[in-house]
Structure formats: C-alpha cells, structure tokens
Amino acid sequence: MRVGLTEKRYLVLNVLDKLGIATVDQIMRLTSFNKSTIYYALKEFEKKDLIKKFKSMQQAVYLITKLxxxxxGDLNFGFSKDERNPNFAIFRHSMLINESVIFYKDQFAERAKFEMERELIAQIISQGSQRREQIVNLPDFVIETEDTRQAVEVELTRKRAAKITKKLVNYKKFIIEGQYTHLIYLYQSLAIRRLVAKCAADVGIEVTFGNLDEMLRGNVYV
Incomplete structure (x- = not known):
C-alpha cells in the first residue's frame, strides 16, 4: 500500500520498516538519497504517526510504528509493542547492527542482499507456526549471495555458556538443513569471542569472527 507516498518516500519508509530503528545518516547510506530528501520524508511520516522520533546520544533516531x-504491508508490526523508546542497550545494539549491515553492503556492493531479523520474524508469523513472542534464536541479519547464506550475530554482552551453546546447536541444525551456509559472530570483547569459540568447538560448528572495533573504526557507537 503506497497511498499518498512518492516512490522515494516509500523507499525511505521501507528501509526504516526493515531496520525498525535508524538515524537519518544510516538511511542516507542505505538509500543514497540526500539528507534533505530523507529529512522531509521523515517529517511527513512523523506527522502521520508512521514513525516515532526520539533523541539519544544527542541525535535524532526514528522508530517505525505499527501503522x-x-x-x-510486508511486516506489519512496530519496532516495539508499546512503541516506547528503547533503553540504551537495545538502542546501541540496534545501531551497531545497522552499521554492520552498511559495512557489509559496502563490501559486497550489488552482489548480496540482506534480510533483517524483523523480516525473518514476519516470514515465520506468515507460516502460522509461531506467534511473535514465541520466536527466539534468530540472527540479527542474514547476508545472501549467489552461493552463500550467512547468519550474522552481533554479540555485545557476555551470556551464559549454556545459552550460547543452545543457540549454536540450533545454528548447526539450520546449517545441516541448508537454511544457512555460514555463521558469523561480530564482537567487541575478547571474552565474548573466547566463550563463543569454546562453545562452538564443543558443539562442532565453524564460526567466523569479526571485530566490531576494527570493522567500524571511529564509529560513534563502537
């Protein structure tokens, strides 16, 4: 449904719907539209309650609403159930996911497409097998090329070994079934990398690691 939206404004809203939350700069880098085009589009969306604006780290951040x-018309749910602003941990995790997608998009150019967690959730819901609140253990995003489908996890906080192991067991199953070909873990803390590597060795799954500090050097969210 594109009622009342120009093609450019539809594309801006579509990017925000896929991400769930984003800044003007992130939308600009994912669409190649100039800042003023995006700014005026977001201003219109805000008036129509299609998005919600809040400030964090002294910048404007935009959330998609259910409306x-x-x-x-693809996903049909907002960034948060009650449309409250996210806490800082969720905000920063979301920003680093977006920045990682932009990093890989620049690396792959036109050779890859990306699926966000929100899109994966919508696919599962459409199959009628699970409700949204029942869906767990999805990657933060997926990179798909002609030959590969890589699940990507952005892991910022240390979790219990049992929880990591359970997630890796699921990924091993998905890789065997052909749902994914590779698993990538992006991290900041060496302690997280060591824990995931140990659990992966125990499970028998190969994991590729990426250091967010090196990938996103100088980025405000790192």
Whole structure:
C-alpha cells in the first residue's frame, strides 16, 4: 500500500520498516538519497504517526510504528509493542547492527542482499507456526549471495555458556538443513569471542569472527 507516498518516500519508509530503528545518516547510506530528501520524508511520516522520533546520544533516531509498518504491508508490526523508546542497550545494539549491515553492503556492493531479523520474524508469523513472542534464536541479519547464506550475530554482552551453546546447536541444525551456509559472530570483547569459540568447538560448528572495533573504526557507537 503506497497511498499518498512518492516512490522515494516509500523507499525511505521501507528501509526504516526493515531496520525498525535508524538515524537519518544510516538511511542516507542505505538509500543514497540526500539528507534533505530523507529529512522531509521523515517529517511527513512523523506527522502521520508512521514513525516515532526520539533523541539519544544527542541525535535524532526514528522508530517505525505499527501503522507505518502496515503502510508498507510486508511486516506489519512496530519496532516495539508499546512503541516506547528503547533503553540504551537495545538502542546501541540496534545501531551497531545497522552499521554492520552498511559495512557489509559496502563490501559486497550489488552482489548480496540482506534480510533483517524483523523480516525473518514476519516470514515465520506468515507460516502460522509461531506467534511473535514465541520466536527466539534468530540472527540479527542474514547476508545472501549467489552461493552463500550467512547468519550474522552481533554479540555485545557476555551470556551464559549454556545459552550460547543452545543457540549454536540450533545454528548447526539450520546449517545441516541448508537454511544457512555460514555463521558469523561480530564482537567487541575478547571474552565474548573466547566463550563463543569454546562453545562452538564443543558443539562442532565453524564460526567466523569479526571485530566490531576494527570493522567500524571511529564509529560513534563502537
């Protein structure tokens, strides 16, 4: 449903729907539209309650609302159930996911497409097998090329070994079934990398690691 939206504004809203949350700069780098085009689009969306604006780290951040997602018509749910602003941990995790997608998009150019966790959730819901609140252990995003489908986890906080192991067992199953070909873990803390590597060795799954500090050097969210 594109009622009342120009093609450019539809594309801006569509990017925000896929990400769930983003800054003007992130949308600009994912669409190649100039800042003023995005700014005026977001201003219109905010007036129509298609998005919600809040400030964090002295910058404007935008969330898709349920109404905004329904205008696109693919996912049909907002960034958060009650449309409250996220806490800082969720905000920063979301920003680093977006920055990682942009990093890989620049690396792959036109050779890859990306699926966000929100899109994966919508696919599962559409199959009628699970409700949204029942869905767990999805990657933060997926990179798909002609030959590969890589699940990517952005892991910022240390978790219990049992929880990591359970997640890796699921990924091993998905890789065997052909749902994914590779698993990538992006991290900041060496302690997290060591824990994931140990659990992966125990499970018998190969994991590729990426250091967020090196990938996103100088980025405000790192």
């Amino acid at each position: 905004g997602s329904e205008v696109i």
